[in-house]
Amino acid sequence: MSDAAAPDWPDRIFAVLKRGRIAQVGYVPDAGHARLIELVCADPEIADVVLTTEEEGIALAAGAWLGGARAALLMQSSGVGNCINMLTLARNCRFPLLMLVTMRGEWGEFNAWQVPMGRATPDALRLSDVLVYRAERPEEVEETVEAALDIAFDGEVAAAVLLSQRLIGRKRW
């Protein structure tokens, strides 16, 4: 790590994705995912796919699975709202889906516009039949992502890990 103070949980997520044979990662950038995106883009074995909207990633993951590959999807909580109808693709066809969602609108949020979607995120996912896991502390991240990845691909279901805003830290301006 270039910065000794930087958290290492993004690197641990990356290790889980590699162990889990993730071959495609779709993402809409988020500051909380910046390190993980950097690692993904530097890995020649992973196709990094920058999306214009998060729902594209649900369809990308479905196509990957049809072709025998595993995909993961990175987004912030505001993007969950963009995914709702496309989540029916995963539900109807039982496509595995792994969503890693950095939370906004929680602890330390400075922008009230982020709060409504942040508050709605876990319920919106549950209503869409997505299994919801949450990591609050750095030491929980690796095992939580691993559990979500396992159930998603072994059980052919959709699973999301919410990475709390407390974990990511207060946004500095």
Place this chain on the structure above:
Amino acid sequence: MLDRRRAVKRLLADRGDLLVVCGLGSPTYDVAAAGDDDRNFYLWGAMGGAAMIGLGLALARPERRVLVLTGDGEMLMGMGALATIAAKAPPNLAVVVLDNSRFGETGGQRSHTAGPTDLAAVAAGCGIPLTMSVTDEAGLDALAQSVRSANATLFARISIAPDMPPRVLPLRDGAALKRRFRAALGIGD
């Protein structure tokens, strides 16, 4: 303007190892009418997702040709996918829009392509390397060839007549469609 059923049948004739994803509504019926195949993934929902499913599939199987067949309404809903696809530009992916400038399933309301919007120009503007606008049989023959052999990501719109041929309804069970598609590629569960 071309007949949609004949156009799709022409594109899929002697398909070889082509993998096909088709958008909900009439393109699904057109592909089914051309002949059911385990390597067809029919969509019955997920409007706006067809091209992105094609991208995930093309990236997963670089040795196979992938054809997405969809309608203008479905493509318009997921138009950002053209930018996403251009950014990766897999050479084995073709996205073909059957463009009748109508929302066919809902009563034939005029779509944006009945007005000033040109989807081939949108695709070119997004940076898709090969774009075609097909309006006649000669163009269709050229497109059928390109779908099989182009060495770059291809986008085409085919101008089709707005009539609605009788529906041909393929399998609707999404999980079953997924399983048979993967089995056809030799992928175990």
